Amino acid sequence: MKLEEISHLEALDTRTLREIQETNRVAVRNPTVYLLLKEISRLREVVREINRGYASMRTVWREDVGGETVGMHHMRIALAREMNVYGPPKMPWEDEAKERSLQQRDERRFMENIKVLDNVRKNQTGN
Numbered sequence: 001m002k003l004e005e006i007s008h009l010e011a012l013d014t015r016t017l018r019e020i021q022e023t024n025r026v027a028v029r030n031p032t033v034y035l036l037l038k039e040i041s042r043l044r045e046v047v048r049e050i051n052r053g054y055a056s057m058r059t060v061w062r063e064d065v066g067g068e069t070v071g072m073h074h075m076r077i078a079l080a081r082e083m084n085v086y087g088p089p090k091m092p093w094e095d096e097a098k099e100r101s102l103q104q105r106d107e108r109r110f111m112e113n114i115k116v117l118d119n120v121r122k123n124q125t126g127n
Contacts, residue, residue, distance in 0.1 A: 011085040012040070051079045 012020075017037065024033045054075055058068060068076075 013085055047079070047082050051083055054079055 017040065020033065021037055024030055024037070054072075058072060058076070061068060061072065
């Protein structure tokens, strides 16, 4: 990806960051680019955490006091804008569920392969 292609963007979306990461892998890995991508990832996680905290705070405030303050309104707008750039927050249980699903699929494939090997052995020995 060339600088001219991304210079018109207000913010780097996830797709653009992945393209930069892939380009950095293909070329000789630039440690500065790698560190900057890691920092962007960390900062995005911070914003996601702040967004979760804000949602909790807003719920409690509405239940106890009602409405929202001007500061809360501005924070909601800023967080909404950032979350649109970042995409939905990554939930840890989604990764765990995906890992369990992949593990179960691998176990099923392994057992199927064992059955196939057993059938081949039976056919070779004539039993």
